[in-house]
Amino acid sequence: MKIKLTDIAKTFPSKNGTLTALEEINLEISEGEFVCLVGPSGCGKSTLLNIIAGFDRPDEGSLVTNGRPANGARTSCVMIFQEPALFPWLTARKNVEFGLKMAGMPKKERTERALAYLKMVHLSRFVNSNIHELSGGMKQRVALARALALNPDVLLMDEPFAALDAQTRDMLHEELTEIWSKTKKTILFVTHNVREAVHLGDRVLVLSARPGRIKSEFKIDLVRPRDPANPDVGRITSLIMKELKEEVEKIAKEEFDSDWAASKATILHSADHSMGSGI
């Protein structure tokens, strides 16, 4: 699905009046494009996904999907979060089937479909396992299968791999790349990890510190599968990290006030770590 956002702005009420979360967001995402979004904490990344999903409404601006104004919740978008919100008392298969059952799909068909998508995420051996028996990475793969089974046009992924260890994350990167090239879904993927963004995306957008605006964008014209050791990957990653670091510093200065000088070393160290670790 093609998405076009024009002059989107979003404010929230806050203790000190209003907080502008997003301002002048202009963005076009092509059908089948894989776009990654990075930005400092609180810059409005999740808010932007919520607006695209139809969970939240912008105060200003317009959102057009496939050439039509988008109103209300959009069934053609599915959101995947850091914590896979699965039903712990159901098996992997029943979790994937759940949404299909709600949509009124007959039993035989939904079972077949659930099994096919669990196969796609390489979980065929675990279809009858209970969720609590699965590792974090496996749970996230069930969540991915559940989302894909609904056959959405767009996958909105909000830091989906942030809670996983580096090796599991690597595996899921390969899996997601493979699934994306098979299904040609449009993906908008939020991450704090710049290397992850460069590894996965056709394009990486950097959002500025509050209010969130699109500060810069980088086209990633590198063939897949991408080799993290490729010097081009390193070069683009450094460029994006530099842009992002400026925004992280702005937030840190605001939030840490007079303690800023003392905290600076620690903040930048941890920002470096989370921006690039684990790939």
Ligand SMILES: Nc1ncnc2c1ncn2[C@@H]1O[C@H](COP(=O)(O)OP(=O)(O)OP(=O)(O)O)[C@@H](O)[C@H]1O
């Ligand atoms: N429902 C709400 N009511 C009031 N303020 C909100 C609400 N939702 C978000 N905000 C504020 O809007 C700003 C953007 O929030 P958002 O969750 O979109 O940021 P984010 O970029 O996803 O951050 P993070 O990287 O920490 O997930 C933040 O300052 C947040 O406190």
Ligand SMILES: [Mg+2]
């Ligand atoms: Mg968020």
